[in-house]
Amino acid sequence: MKNRLPILCLLALCLSAGSTCWAQTKDFSAFLKTVAGKTVEMRMKVTARDPQTGQSVSGYSTLKYRDGMYSVSGDGVDLRCDGKTQWTLMKASKEAVIDNAPNLDMSKPENLLEACGLSARKADISVKYDEKGLVREAAAKLNDGSSIVIKTVSVSLSDKFDQKAFRFDTSKLGSAWVVTDLR
Numbered sequence: 001m002k003n004r005l006p007i008l009c010l011l012a013l014c015l016s017a018g019s020t021c022w023a024q025t026k027d028f029s030a031f032l033k034t035v036a037g038k039t040v041e042m043r044m045k046v047t048a049r050d051p052q053t054g055q056s057v058s059g060y061s062t063l064k065y066r067d068g069m070y071s072v073s074g075d076g077v078d079l080r081c082d083g084k085t086q087w088t089l090m091k092a093s094k095e096a097v098i099d100n101a102p103n104l105d106m107s108k109p110e111n112l113l114e115a116c117g118l119s120a121r122k123a124d125i126s127v128k129y130d131e132k133g134l135v136r137e138a139a140a141k142l143n144d145g146s147s148i149v150i151k152t153v154s155v156s157l158s159d160k161f162d163q164k165a166f167r168f169d170t171s172k173l174g175s176a177w178v179v180t181d182l183r
Helices: 004-014 025-035 109-115
Strands: 039-049 056-066 069-074 077-081 085-090 095-100 123-129 135-142 147-158 178-181
Touching: none
Parallel strands: 095 178
Antiparallel strands: 039 056, 039 147, 056 069, 069 077, 077 085, 085 095, 123 135, 135 147
């Protein structure tokens, strides 16, 4: 779960509608209009800071999103969701978990944060957009001082849609992998 936290928070911060504490309505409306019916591919730098140790950890992630389906790769974790099923692959431990897709209302980012074990009511969240209405930076700071900052390195929008990008066939994993199916 620790590795998935920045990924899920990224989804919460970048791809969710929400109240004014998440983004200004005008900016977010422009974002929704820009990505409607498109496949969004983002490369991001994710930095998480732990206030207890004072350490920061940074890495790069890639996100592909379309109409509630997503694929996120970074830091040895691949997360894919086709809207019905979610696959989580942890490369270092050679573990794969298959589960039902989270029943999260993408219009309510606080639901995504709650799924991460965070309370949106206890977070200071900001989202900055570029002139095209695309997310440039998203940040969350919790009352305990921990924080996550996501900076967009590149973004592309496409009309192309390949549903295979949001699914994973675990039968193609080698025998060294442990696959847990929780559906």
